[in-house]
Amino acid sequence: MKKSMANGIENDWPPIAASRSARNTINPIRRIVDRMKISPNPAKEMISLSIGDPTHYGNMLPPVEALEAILQAVQLPTSHGYPPSFGTLDARKAVAQFWSRSNYQVKPENVILTSGCSHALELCFDCMADPGDNILLPRPGFSLYVTLCQSLGIETRFYDLIPDENWQVNIDHLESLIDDRTRAVLINNPSNPCGAVYTAAHLRKILLVCERNHLPIIADEIYADMVFPNNEFHFLGILSENVPIVSCGGIAKRFICPGWRLGWIVVHDRHNLFKDTIQPGLIDLSSRILGPSSVTQAALSHILSETPESYFDDILHQIQSNADYFYHSLLNTPGLQPIMPQGAMYMLIRINTKDFKDIENDKDFFTKLICEESISCLPASVFGIDNFFRIVLTTPMDKTEEACQRILEFCQRHIKSVT
């Protein structure tokens, strides 16, 4: 195409192509949300229930101990250079200590620090599968898994989670998907978007399938320990006797600081199955971007060891209060069926589309809810399941109450009248 250049000369530039990797990188959330031309109702203040960023409303902030640690770290002359690509020894020791239990020790050499949990996941996918191989992912599941796999040319296969059994894994379905190109199973516990927390017994069933089929697990444990009372989080690496696990985590959610970009991979490999392959592979791959910020690494030990339990209790209390309020309110809202989470910070709600006179599917629900009520949720089709929507449970209580009231009025307006 002829282009006029700054020097006034017309130049015939051929199209400049983006790489296959760039063309294959699709974020399903952005694809659905950005393509919809939606304007909120100008008469109503926008309430966002869609963004998994707990700092959004300012009611949840990082612990003061973490803020102090960052302020101190930034003043240290030693915190400004390039750390090793897989993280400083002090920071890796801190993560190892954080996850060690009386009956199970994590060693610092088994920890790789990353730029957030997203980077940890990318390294694991990239290290464990070649283009054309496949990785088994949960459905519904966090959309980044698909984005990363497609970008790397890895085939995605989806095992079903069962909504009416607290989103447990359909174990038979999982096993039926395995073939000779399957390289790993991804388990997300506690989970986004479901808020599911798996029991030790359920996790052992998954481990058995993986052991039988010689498949390692990529455990996305970014919501580790974020479970409501009467539920227990089980670290897969501790439970697993024989299946090697790479556990991806970070401080984004538990310490309410997603922008600090500090994540990790903890390698659990009791039988040295990763020792000469995956473990050095992850370290080599980490050298591409040299890991997380040196300042956050310098603060990490203090953040992990000094944050009091009362901080986590308060955050979880806020999340659970929201979960309880939304659950009871939406249970009494015509056409909706919420599924109570056991942890993390999300809830999925089923939309009984046949009960509505003019709501065709979850995307339609999402669009109309924004236009009429200025409430943004996420249509669960972005997570691979139709006719559910996801809400985030980190809003201040006054916004939660207002949101529930508006969703109720919205559904009452759209529900079929009973004859």
Ligand SMILES: Cc1ncc(COP(=O)(O)O)c(C=O)c1O
């Ligand atoms: C299940 C899950 N895994 C990973 C991440 C990414 O975490 P990070 O912000 O540390 O990259 C998120 C973020 O929302 C998530 O929900």
